[in-house]
Amino acid sequence: MKLLIVDDAKLIHFMIKKILKAGGYINIEFQDAFNGVEAIEMAKEFQPDLVLLDVVMPEKDGLEALAGLKQDNPDINVIMVSSLGTEEKVTQALKLGAIAFIQKPFDEDELCAHVAKLS
Amino acid sequence: MGIKFFGHYLLDEDKLTNTQLTEAVDYQTANNLSLGELAVRDSLISEKEANTINDKQRSLDKRFGEVAISLGLLTDPQIDNLLATQKKEKIFFGEILILKKFMSEETLNSELKKFEEQQHIEVEELDDKIDEIDIDGLMKNSIGILQKLYSRIVHDHIKLVNIRKNSNQGPNGVIALQKMRGDINMDFAIAADVAVSLAISEKFMKMDFDKIDEMVLDIVSEFVNVVLGNIAVKFSSGGTKVDLTPPTILTKLDDSFKEYYAFDFVTTQGNLTLWLKV
Numbered sequence: 001m002k003l004l005i006v007d008d009a010k011l012i013h014f015m016i017k018k019i020l021k022a023g024g025y026i027n028i029e030f031q032d033a034f035n036g037v038e039a040i041e042m043a044k045e046f047q048p049d050l051v052l053l054d055v056v057m058p059e060k061d062g063l064e065a066l067a068g069l070k071q072d073n074p075d076i077n078v079i080m081v082s083s084l085g086t087e088e089k090v091t092q093a094l095k096l097g098a099i100a101f102i103q104k105p106f107d108e109d110e111l112c113a114h115v116a117k118l119s
Numbered sequence: 120m121g122i123k124f125f126g127h128y129l130l131d132e133d134k135l136t137n138t139q140l141t142e143a144v145d146y147q148t149a150n151n152l153s154l155g156e157l158a159v160r161d162s163l164i165s166e167k168e169a170n171t172i173n174d175k176q177r178s179l180d181k182r183f184g185e186v187a188i189s190l191g192l193l194t195d196p197q198i199d200n201l202l203a204t205q206k207k208e209k210i211f212f213g214e215i216l217i218l219k220k221f222m223s224e225e226t227l228n229s230e231l232k233k234f235e236e237q238q239h240i241e242v243e244e245l246d247d248k249i250d251e252i253d254i255d256g257l258m259k260n261s262i263g264i265l266q267k268l269y270s271r272i273v274h275d276h277i278k279l280v281n282i283r284k285n286s287n288q289g290p291n292g293v294i295a296l297q298k299m300r301g302d303i304n305m306d307f308a309i310a311a312d313v314a315v316s317l318a319i320s321e322k323f324m325k326m327d328f329d330k331i332d333e334m335v336l337d338i339v340s341e342f343v344n345v346v347l348g349n350i351a352v353k354f355s356s357g358g359t360k361v362d363l364t365p366p367t368i369l370t371k372l373d374d375s376f377k378e379y380y381a382f383d384f385v386t387t388q389g390n391l392t393l394w395l396k397v
Contacts, residue, residue, distance in 0.1 A: 008365055009344075011337035015324065056344065056363045083348020084363055086355035103352070104345045105272065108174060 001119040002029045004048035006039040006065065007081070008057045016052060016081075016111070023112035025119065036060025040068040043076065050118050053098075055082035055089055063092055070097045079114055081106065124278070124385070125212060128234045135221060143215045144387075150210050154183045154201050158193065163201075168192050174325075248282050252380060254397050257305065257354070262382060264350050265309075265393055269386070272342070273322045277391070281383040287376035289383070289392040292316045293336060294369040295343040296394075301361035303354055306379065306396040307347050310372060311339060314389035340366040 003020075005013045013032045020028060031046050033039040037060045043051065051069060055062035062080060069076050080093045085103035093101050100114055126144065129135035135143075152160065155169035164172075164187070176186045184198035193201075210218075213227045222230075249259055262279060269277045292313035299305040311319065313331060320328045320338040328335055343366045351361045372394075379394040 009337055009341055011324075011334060011341055014334075018324075056348075056365055058365050061362075083345045084351055084361075085348065086352050086361065087358070088355060088360050104341075104348060105268070 001025075001027065001050070001115075002031070002046060002048045003115070004031050004033060004039065004043060004046055004051045006033040006036070006051060006057070006062070007054040008034050009054075010034075012054065012081070019108045019111055020115060023108070023115075025112070025115060028115075028119075036062065036065030036068065039065045040072065043069055044072060047073075049077060050115065051076060051078045052081050053078050055080060055084045055093075063089065063096065066093060066096045066098060077118055081111075124276075125231070125234055127385075128237075129216075129230060132230065134226065134230055135216070139216075139219070139221045143212060143219065143221065146215050146219070147210065147212055150208070152205065152208070154187075154198070154205060157201050157204055158187075158197075161201075161204075163197055164192050245279060245282060252282075257303070257397055258380065258382075258395060260353055261305075261307070261350050261395060262393065264353060265346050266384075268342075268346050268349060269319075269384075269391075272345075273318050273386070273388075275318065275386050275388060277384050277386045279382055280385050281381075283381045283383070284379070285377050286381060287372040287374060289372055289376075289381060289394070290315070290390045291372060293331060293339040294372060295336075295340045295366050296369055297340075297343050297347050297366040298364040299347060299351055299361050300364065302359040303351075303361050304397070305347075305350075306394075307343065307350075308369070308376075308379070308394040309339065309343050309346070309391060310394065311391045312389040315386055315391045318386070318388040336368050340368060 005016055007013060017030060031042055033042050035057050039053065053062045053066060062082065066078055069078060078098045080098050080101045081104065083104040085101055090101045102110060126135065126140045130137065130140055155173055158164045159166050159169050172183060172187050172190065172192060176183055187193035187198065188195060213231060216222050216227055217224055253259055266277050289310045290312035292311050293316040294308060294310040296306065296308040299307065316331060316335055316339050317328045319342050320335045323338050323342065347363055351363065355361060376394055379396045382393040384391045
């Protein structure tokens with residue numbers, strides 16, 4: 001499985017990988033993007049099975065990035081992972097085609113369960 | 120004056136020495152077991168299972184018993200028994216002071232009475248102060264969410280002890296600032312001393328940290344992001360639109376912080392100040 005993590009905080013990349021590894025997902029191929037622009041560029045080459053996408057990021061935020069990712073590949077699986085789970089952001093993300101919105105601080109099992117569905 | 124824990128009050132009143140306070144706190148920590156520790160001690164679950172329950176409890180904001188039952192690791196009657204045991208075995212701070220002969224029962228009772236009277240007045244004064252400066256409950260809710268998430272993530276007590284303005288003094292172990300913009304504009308910063316920054320990091324990542332490094336800075340930033348995000352969620356239910364800037368780490372509390380309200384908290388680990396400008 002190929003997973004693209006998009007978050008401006010390096011820490012979140014480390015944390016997600018640690019959680020998935022502890023959950024037994026050892027055969028995941030990861031790529032890291034740190035803003036929306038990088039995410040769109042990387043997704044073209046990497047063709048991820050799943051994108052975990054933050055909302056609050058510099059350059060191009062998560063919702064703009066989501067629109068871009070969906071424009072390039074309407075079938076791409078994107079899960080938003082953000083602390084900013086406001087009604088407005090969640091609705092907008094789901095309208096743009098995100099399959100789920102995980103609010104931080106997140107439940108580790110919830111994250112693993114989403115990955116399990118797609119792996 | 121100011122709000123404080125009873126142990127710190129006794130220290131300030133010269134009724135207890137630093138060594139005695141540390142010894143009493145250590146004794147209390149070692150003897151007042153959590154439900155998970157009790158369940159492991161009584162061989163109801165393994166240590167690994169207890170950790171699983173604690174992790175899940177941290178992320179779901181649910182009680183230990185609820186999570187243990189939902190995972191099928193403990194039953195309702197077992198939880199009831201554990202709660203009863205915990206209550207029976209609980210040793211209070213004051214009891215330890217007598218047990219260790221740090222003070223007489225008579226002194227303890229008289230100091231406790233003075234402490235409670237003083238704290239009652241302080242809490243009321245702080246509440247009034249927040250009400251005076253609050254706008255639509257923003258500050259009160261922000262304080263509440265910070266306390267809730269700190270307790271949930273760090274598993275530690277956190278107590279508001281003071282509110283001030285026109286000062287840029289505060290803990291400067293790690294300072295992280297983030298801004299909310301849109302229908303609500305709020306500048307939000309947390310300044311934590313080194314011990315609190317390390318405690319947040321250790322519990323957040325379940326790893327040991329012994330100094331402030333890049334990862335600790337990232338973790339405190341993320342903690343600020345999580346707290347402010349949850350505040351935004353709380354205020355967005357009526358269709359309010361807000362965005363957050365990415366959090367930034369500051370090297371010092373500059374003069375601009377004199378325009379902020381500073382809310383000083385104490386935790387078991389150390390001090391933390393919340394800076395708010397609405």
